[in-house]
Amino acid sequence: MIRFRVRFDKHGKIRFTSHRDMARIWERAIRRVGLPVAYTEGFTPRPRISFGLALPTGYASDGEYLDIGMDESVVGADGTVSGTGVASETSIDLIQMKEQLSRALPVGMNVQAIEMIEGRPGSLQEEVVICTWRFEIRELGDIEARGAVADVLAADRLMVTRQRKGRETTEDIRPAVLSLAVKGKGDTGVILEADLAAKPRLVRPSELMAFLAPDHELGPVTRTHQWIEQDGAPREPIPGPATPAPRAQRRAS
Amino acid sequence: MNSLWSRLEPLLPRVQKPARYIGCEDGAQQPEHGPGKVAWLLAYPDTYEVGLPNQGLQILYEIINERDDAVAERAYLPWTDLIAEMRRVGLPLFSVDNHLAASAFDIVAFNLSSELVYTNVLESLDLAGVPLRSENRDERHPVVGAGGHAVFNPEPMADFIDFFVIGDGEEVVAEITEVVGEWLRIGRPTGSRHEMLRRLACVPGVYVPAMYDVEYDGADLVGVYPRYPEIPEVVEKRTVADLADWPYPRNQLVPMTEVVHDRLNVEVFRGCTRGCRFCQAGMITRPVRERPLDQVRTMVSEGLARTGYDEVALTSLSTADFSGIEDVVGGTIDDPLNCGRVTISLPSLRVDAFTVGLAAKIGSARRTGLTFAPEAGTWRMRQIINKMITEEDLLATVESAYASGWSRMKLYFLTGLPSEMDEDTEGIAELARRVVQIGLEHTRKASVTVSLGGFVPKAHTPFQWFGQNGPEELQRKINLARNVVRGEKRVKIKWHDPHASLAEGITSRGDRRLGAVIERVWRAGGVFQEWSEHFDIRFWQDAMEAEGLSIDWYVTRHREETEVLPWDHIGAGLHRDFLWQDWTDALAGFGVPDCRWTPCYDCGACTEFGIEHIVASPVPPAGGSQGTGQGIPGIDAVPVSIGRPEGGFR
Numbered sequence: 073m074i075r076f077r078v079r080f081d082k083h084g085k086i087r088f089t090s091h092r093d094m095a096r097i098w099e100r101a102i103r104r105v106g107l108p109v110a111y112t113e114g115f116t117p118r119p120r121i122s123f124g125l126a127l128p129t130g131y132a133s134d135g136e137y138l139d140i141g142m143d144e145s146v147v148g149a150d151g152t153v154s155g156t157g158v159a160s161e162t163s164i165d166l167i168q169m170k171e172q173l174s175r176a177l178p179v180g181m182n183v184q185a186i187e188m189i190e191g192r193p194g195s196l197q198e199e200v201v202i203c204t205w206r207f208e209i210r211e212l213g214d215i216e217a218r219g220a221v222a223d224v225l226a227a228d229r230l231m232v233t234r235q236r237k238g239r240e241t242t243e244d245i246r247p248a249v250l251s252l253a254v255k256g257k258g259d260t261g262v263i264l265e266a267d268l269a270a271k272p273r274l275v276r277p278s279e280l281m282a283f284l285a286p287d288h289e290l291g292p293v294t295r296t297h298q299w300i301e302q303d304g305a306p307r308e309p310i311p312g313p314a315t316p317a318p319r320a321q322r323r324a325s
Numbered sequence: 326m327n328s329l330w331s332r333l334e335p336l337l338p339r340v341q342k343p344a345r346y347i348g349c350e351d352g353a354q355q356p357e358h359g360p361g362k363v364a365w366l367l368a369y370p371d372t373y374e375v376g377l378p379n380q381g382l383q384i385l386y387e388i389i390n391e392r393d394d395a396v397a398e399r400a401y402l403p404w405t406d407l408i409a410e411m412r413r414v415g416l417p418l419f420s421v422d423n424h425l426a427a428s429a430f431d432i433v434a435f436n437l438s439s440e441l442v443y444t445n446v447l448e449s450l451d452l453a454g455v456p457l458r459s460e461n462r463d464e465r466h467p468v469v470g471a472g473g474h475a476v477f478n479p480e481p482m483a484d485f486i487d488f489f490v491i492g493d494g495e496e497v498v499a500e501i502t503e504v505v506g507e508w509l510r511i512g513r514p515t516g517s518r519h520e521m522l523r524r525l526a527c528v529p530g531v532y533v534p535a536m537y538d539v540e541y542d543g544a545d546l547v548g549v550y551p552r553y554p555e556i557p558e559v560v561e562k563r564t565v566a567d568l569a570d571w572p573y574p575r576n577q578l579v580p581m582t583e584v585v586h587d588r589l590n591v592e593v594f595r596g597c598t599r600g601c602r603f604c605q606a607g608m609i610t611r612p613v614r615e616r617p618l619d620q621v622r623t624m625v626s627e628g629l630a631r632t633g634y635d636e637v638a639l640t641s642l643s644t645a646d647f648s649g650i651e652d653v654v655g656g657t658i659d660d661p662l663n664c665g666r667v668t669i670s671l672p673s674l675r676v677d678a679f680t681v682g683l684a685a686k687i688g689s690a691r692r693t694g695l696t697f698a699p700e701a702g703t704w705r706m707r708q709i710i711n712k713m714i715t716e717e718d719l720l721a722t723v724e725s726a727y728a729s730g731w732s733r734m735k736l737y738f739l740t741g742l743p744s745e746m747d748e749d750t751e752g753i754a755e756l757a758r759r760v761v762q763i764g765l766e767h768t769r770k771a772s773v774t775v776s777l778g779g780f781v782p783k784a785h786t787p788f789q790w791f792g793q794n795g796p797e798e799l800q801r802k803i804n805l806a807r808n809v810v811r812g813e814k815r816v817k818i819k820w821h822d823p824h825a826s827l828a829e830g831i832t833s834r835g836d837r838r839l840g841a842v843i844e845r846v847w848r849a850g851g852v853f854q855e856w857s858e859h860f861d862i863r864f865w866q867d868a869m870e871a872e873g874l875s876i877d878w879y880v881t882r883h884r885e886e887t888e889v890l891p892w893d894h895i896g897a898g899l900h901r902d903f904l905w906q907d908w909t910d911a912l913a914g915f916g917v918p919d920c921r922w923t924p925c926y927d928c929g930a931c932t933e934f935g936i937e938h939i940v941a942s943p944v945p946p947a948g949g950s951q952g953t954g955q956g957i958p959g960i961d962a963v964p965v966s967i968g969r970p971e972g973g974f975r
């Protein structure tokens with residue numbers, strides 16, 4: 073089986089769809105384009121599509137990923153796929169695939185790049201170690217924000233309580249905060265940017281709110297980057313239009 | 326008109342399933358409003374998940390938006406968490422297309438598919454900032470309409486709705502648009518609303534309650550009379566003569582989030598003449614109008630390609646009756662473009678061998694559960710409701726289903742039917758037990774789920790005179806059936822809340838006095854009454870008591886032949902004497918065959934309107950006794966009466 077890795081974004085109204093909704097949206101888009109996707113075996117064959125780390129409902133993203141599996145027999149060496157489309161005999165290259173999928177997706181979702189990936193890649197869910205987030209805090213001033221950021225970074229511990237499998241657990245998310253900084257003024261308040269660990273679990277910007285500004289509301293959130301580790305350095309699974317140079321992975325201080 | 330999106334957006338992170346409020350469906354339109362265009366808001370008084378797939382609403386959405394003189398958007402009732410947020414910040418009910426305020430539309434039209442959503446209509450109007458009662462609206466407010474099956478008895482909602490559309494809506498929306506459009510053109514002068522409604526009341530199929538006076542004699546209804554000479558005494562339903570002229574929806578909406586019936590839906594015919602006496606849908610949608618086979622094929626293949634769905638439902642009241650059913654099923658399964666990955670669902674299947682064969686063809690991989698609706702547990706009872714399936718046919722059907730690899734059967738029954746005796750109720754559970762026994766001969770996993778609904782008599786059916794069973798009697802019957810199979814793991818009985826049947830019964834045959842009751846229920850907080858977590862019978866009991874109305878009088882009392890019924894001024898095409906005859910035939914245990922394949926018995930549905938059945942096949946579908954008289958011993962010629970109460974034949 074050959075895998076294609078797709079990078080896409082998610083902005084606007086459509087960001088209120090859930091991770092489950094995204095699976096259905098993609099399955100339909102792939103059928104509409106007529107991509108000859110591989111299916112699982114068994115009584116209820118499912119298309120071989122695997123998604124990256126779930127994006128919380130309501131958050132936008134500049135870079136989401138999914139892998140599409142296709143049978144070797146339909147894929148050429150250059151990534152050209154044959155047997156697509158309603159005529160069952162057309163073949164498309166990666167550029168066309170990108171355009172046709174974008175057209176089949178709802179407004180607010182666009183395919184940015186598709187790559188054919190070699191060998192047996194690890195699953196996106198396991199490999200992404202860090203996410204970069206840009207988020208706004210409504211009605212918070214710049215000076216208070218800077219003070220709050222400094223306090224968070226200076227804290228030894230940031231204890232949060234969550235429901236896990238019906239039980240309350242308490243954990244320290246300070247180690248997951250790899251960087252945090254004020255980035256300017258947005259439409260609804262101050263803009264912050266943070267690198268948050270995605271392992272052992274995805275820490276979300278909303279979890280920082282209790283420490284940053286407990287009396288304020290979280291405004292729009294965008295996942296700007298997802299990082300996997302390669303040869304000790306972070307890189308994006310597929311570089312996007314605004315990928316910064318790889319940064320050193322170290323604990324912010 | 327301004328989009329409310331920027332005010333809605335900050336609320337969405339606080340509520341469950343926010344994708345219900347974004348619109349963005351594939352096939353959704355962003356119509357451009359403007360002077361000279363009548364703006365319709367098609368409102369569904371239930372959640373997005375339930376309302377989005379509604380085909381009636383989607384059909385009108387397309388038809389109106391194709392016009393030069395009108396636009397249409399859609400609205401659904403937000404769930405309680407968002408309603409609370411909206412009330413907190415003063416955000417009104419909005420359309421999901423352009424996110425416009427509901428009150429900015431010229432017409433707000435509700436789809437009423439069942440009675441328990443009535444209080445949701447009040448909630449929607451209140452959220453929209455539109456006065457609840459028709460009499461309190463003036464030229465500044467939208468015209469409020471309603472259609473759907475429940476409006477065949479419009480009286481309980483008459484205080485709140487300016488106009489009702491009785492029957493098929495495809496054609497009549499044009500005429501309503503013209504009347505309202507003219508009113509907009511003259512600038513809606515002060516005091517002109519009544520005149521516009523009076524004009525609307527002259528459109529065939531449109532009922533405007535304000536144009537009628539109701540007369541009572543004590544508790545009894547004397548009549549509902551037109552107030553002006555040009556207003557019709559009886560509003561006859563509209564019927565689309567040929568579905569071939571209406572290949573809608575052409576662009577079925579594909580939602581971005583999970584909804585019920587999330588699949589392509591293609592309506593293969595409208596109407597049903599099987600003649601089940603409890604079934605309002607079958608009675609009020611006569612005659613049968615089939616869609617041409619070629620059109621069905623095109624709608625299926627184009628619909629699948631456009632939407633990307635991998636499932637298509639062929640919808641109707643009894644899809645196995647469609648003349649071209651095997652062609653469509655076979656064609657879709659074998660279509661190379663579908664790569665064998667398209668599932669077909671056939672809702673509302675008959676109980677017969679043909680159906681099992683059909684099901685075997687479509688569900689090759691997923692052979693888990695199969696659903697049938699025998700509706701009653703004994704042959705005697707099935708004769709009374711005119712669901713003429715013999716015990717032999719029924720058992721042979723499940724036998725072949727188990728033999729074909731299915732292991733779970735789901736059987737739908739009604740209890741509280743006319744003249745039902747305890748043997749009949751227990752017969753439901755006994756039948757289920759026999760079905761499991763047959764199943765065990767084929768698979769160790771055999772099981773049966775019985776779904777037991779409390780029967781609620783509906784307007785324009787032969788059972789409209791029947792006194793409904795009260796909740797205690799329904800519960801007693803449910804317990805009877807449960808006792809029969811107590812301790813048997815393989816038979817599971819699920820039942821509908823008898824109190825919900827009571828509330829449905831209050832409204833289903835109510836008169837105009839029910840308006841005050843519905844308003845009281847809503848004011849007490851009774852919304853989403855069709856959702857068990859929000860339903861509470863005390864809302865209804867308290868409201869009836871406060872209005873001095875007797876629940877027994879409205880629900881459990883048998884009606885007399887001469888009694889004026891609250892919907893007598895609404896014409897569903899069925900002669901009243903036909904219905905009464907069918908009611909007395911029922912009590913005598915006489916069945917009535919299906920007039921698609923046997924002589925017309927003049928119920929009125931065709932004869933009154935100068936239309937007729939459109940059915941491609943002159944012979945009934947093979948393999949079933951139900952309603953066709955086939956396979957019933959001693960009955961070859963299919964006489965009008967095919968059985969005697971004691972099960973003997975003449």
Ligand code: SF4
Nearest residue numbers: 920925926927928931
């Ligand atoms: S008028 Fe005759 S043919 Fe038409 S639905 Fe009634 S009985 Fe059947």
